[in-house]
Amino acid sequence: MAGFQHGLDFGELQNGLTQDTVVVPTATNQISPPVTWIKGFLSPKQQQLLMMEVEQYPLDRVEIEVYGKQHFIPRTQAWFGDQGCDYHYSKLHITALAWPKVLSRLRAKLLSEHQIDSNSVLVNRYADGRDCMGWHSDDEPEIITGSAIASVTLGACRDFVVRHKPTQTKVTFPLASGDLLIMHPGMQQHWQHALPKRLKVTEPRINFTFRHIIANYYR
Ligand SMILES: O=C(O)CCC(=O)C(=O)O
Ligand SMILES: [Fe+2]
Numbered sequence: 407m408a409g410f411q412h413g414l415d416f417g418e419l420q421n422g423l424t425q426d427t428v429v430v431p432t433a434t435n436q437i438s439p440p441v442t443w444i445k446g447f448l449s450p451k452q453q454q455l456l457m458m459e460v461e462q463y464p465l466d467r468v469e470i471e472v473y474g475k476q477h478f479i480p481r482t483q484a485w486f487g488d489q490g491c492d493y494h495y496s497k498l499h500i501t502a503l504a505w506p507k508v509l510s511r512l513r514a515k516l517l518s519e520h521q522i523d524s525n526s527v528l529v530n531r532y533a534d535g536r537d538c539m540g541w542h543s544d545d546e547p548e549i550i551t552g553s554a555i556a557s558v559t560l561g562a563c564r565d566f567v568v569r570h571k572p573t574q575t576k577v578t579f580p581l582a583s584g585d586l587l588i589m590h591p592g593m594q595q596h597w598q599h600a601l602p603k604r605l606k607v608t609e610p611r612i613n614f615t616f617r618h619i620i621a622n623y624y625r
Contacts, residue, residue: 430577437575439568439597440590447558447586448512457560459508460612465531470496481537487526490621494546499624502526509614512558516616520588522556524616532564535607541569543594544615548623555594556616557587562609568599581613 428443448456465482485493486509487502494500505513509527516522530539544555557566563582569575581587589599601613 431579437570437573439570439577440592441568441579442586442588442590443579443581444586444588445582446584448560448584450584452512453560453584456508456512457612459506460529460531460560462506463529464503465529468495468498468500470498472496481533481539482531484529485526486529487619488621490625491526491619492624493526493528494548494624512614513616516556516558516586520556520586522554522588522616524556524618525621526619527614527616530613530615532562532601532611532613534610535562535564535604538603539601541598541600543598544589544617545594546619548619549594550618550620552591553618554591555589557581557589558614558616559583559585559587560612560614562607562611564601564604564607564611566599566601568593568597570597572596 426445428445430438430441430443463484465484467478467482469476469478471477485500485502486505487493488505489502491502492499493502513524513527516524532538549555559581560583563580566579566581566587568577568579579587
């Protein structure tokens with residue numbers, strides 16, 4: 407990734423953007439998740455720059471243990487972060503890779519425009535609608551309490567489904583390329599989320615979840 411150059415400064419492309427904050431869908435029982443959905447957070451040009459950079463990422467299909475059996479995850483992933491901001495996932499220790507150029511600009515844009523202070527990001531690539539992610543909350547102990555998690559999407563539109571833990575109420579967000587979904591404090595405690603299979607989808611989707619974690623937590 408070092409030396410990967412772009413002619414355009416990601417940070418200079420903020421003017422002329424049409425960002426649109428969408429009213430969060432509310433379930434019929436009036437329960438709504440603590441999230442903010444900003445459609446078109448990234449301009450088409452920014453999406454293109456990021457997509458070109460993603461093509462250089464060392465995406466891995468890691469093997470994890472589920473109920474005592476080894477499985478390859480149904481997607482590929484990479485983890486970037488500040489020094490010491492490593493990722494722990496199902497007994498795996500994944501050392502943070504240094505921030506690539508465009509990704510670090512996206513991190514800065516989240517901070518300046520939405521006060522989202524992150525020091526790490528998980529990149530997931532779903533090759534097509536067969537790739538997915540099961541129900542979970544991002545409630546790892548190393549995530550700083552009261553921090554927001556910001557999710558940015560590129561590529562195919564996929565349904566991101568959230569489920570209220572006590573009532574099992576579900577709300578669906580069809581996240582499209584360039585959208586930002588901010589998961590506010592309380593979201594991981596009271597809700598789970600998943601990216602279900604969508605067999606009609608034939609195009610890849612990339613998702614970035616920016617997190618603020620405690621550095622050197624496992625050392
Ligand atoms: O791909 C998505 O939208 C969800 C990703 C996710 O939940 C995660 O990385 O923890
Ligand atoms: Fe998640």
